[in-house]
Amino acid sequence: MRYTLKTFGITRDILGGKEVPFEMDGVKVAELKSELMIRFPEMKTLNSLLIAVNNAYAEDDLILTESDEIALIPPVSGG
């Protein structure tokens, strides 16, 4: 499957782009997270990593589709 990942904050520095194409065999949010940790080991140094799908926080067992808007959400720090 070929996904497009939106990146924010420190995840943009780590992946090196605002919208990054990402191919993997997995289809679940949990698989995306572990694949990110493998391909970008620096991800493991973060306090947390959440995935948002279509503008809402996604559970680990959610199934992704190629047309989803997928975003990497590192620890937020607004306010």
Next chain:
Amino acid sequence: MIKITEKAIDVQKVIETASNLGAGAVNAFIGTVRNKAKDKNVVWLEYEAYEAMAVAEIRKIIDEAAHKWNLLGWAVSHRIGTLKPGEVAVVVAVSTAHRKESFEACQYIIDNVKAKTPIWKKEVFDDGEEWVDARPTAGQAAIK
């Protein structure tokens, strides 16, 4: 009103938007940029938001607050872009019949906006820069 903006926040306008003639209390929280972080001088902050989701998350928080308290009016405005020390980064205003619930609702909203809304800030110091809270400080664990 929920607003994510690159322009300076008009605090008075946020308060007016939240006001209501039936309210005996209008409570506003104004978050500003500090000039120090971890004993270092902050030159400026860079804020960025995942805008569509940030608006959706703030709306959820307002809905939760409206279930807990009788909100007669509310408004949230968050700044993004480059901010210098002293500038206003966020304003939350609520109006309620009495003061106690206005304090509680305002605190609930700002606490949750800070904890859940996809907005990030990078501190730029004289000698480097850092995404706030992205990595553990000494003694904390990162992702297992």
